[in-house]
Amino acid sequence: MRLHDSTLMTGLLDGELNGWRRWYVRRHASKCPVCALEYRQQQHARRLLAANPPNISMSGSDDFFWSQIKNEIQSRPASAVDVPTPSLSFGDWLRQRELALATVAATIVALLAITWLVSQRRAHPQFAHAQVEHVQTAIPNTVATPFRSDDDVTVIWVSGLPWTPDMTEMQTLFAQPTI
Numbered sequence: 725m726r727l728h729d730s731t732l733m734t735g736l737l738d739g740e741l742n743g744w745r746r747w748y749v750r751r752h753a754s755k756c757p758v759c760a761l762e763y764r765q766q767q768h769a770r771r772l773l774a775a776n777p778p779n780i781s782m783s784g785s786d787d788f789f790w791s792q793i794k795n796e797i798q799s800r801p802a803s804a805v806d807v808p809t810p811s812l813s814f815g816d817w818l819r820q821r822e823l824a825l826a827t828v829a830a831t832i833v834a835l836l837a838i839t840w841l842v843s844q845r846r847a848h849p850q851f852a853h854a855q856v857e858h859v860q861t862a863i864p865n866t867v868a869t870p871f872r873s874d875d876d877v878t879v880i881w882v883s884g885l886p887w888t889p890d891m892t893e894m895q896t897l898f899a900q901p902t903i
Contacts, residue, residue: 728758737766
């Protein structure tokens with residue numbers, strides 16, 4: 725537990741925590757002096773309340789009591805009720821949205837990393853130090869341009885070739901007659 729939470733101690737005493745969460749809160753309370761004190765104080769208060777139950781005596785029956793309350797409510801004029809709206813501190817707001825903020829932060833980091841990688845690739849293209857030379861080919865009206873980079877990668881670009889759907893047509897198109 726990151727914070728000393730008295731509601732978790734209350735949940736532990738009420739038996740509302742199950743499984744690993746109950747085990748975790750018990751373990752934390754056994755090691756944390758602040759939470760151990762909170763647990764003991766709540767236990768003591770519960771023992772005092774159990775030993776001294778309230779002694780309420782009503783004059784009349786339950787139906788008579790509830791009819792008096794109903795009459796009192798109906799006799800008052802209708803008026804607007806001001807309901808207080810709680811305001812969270814910035815720290816409370818952040819604690820309520822930890823998972824969402826972590827997801828947003830991870831997404832921003834990922835986008836920044838991708839942007840940096842793309843800018844690095846643009847700043848240092850793969851063939852920045854390529855040697856370019858034009859070579860005549862055996863095929864008429866075509867030029868082959870090999871690009872050799874420092875990374876031992878060679879790309880050959882042939883310009884001037886007619887378009888053919890497959891290589892067999894290319895072979896028949898430029899077949900040399902044998903003598």
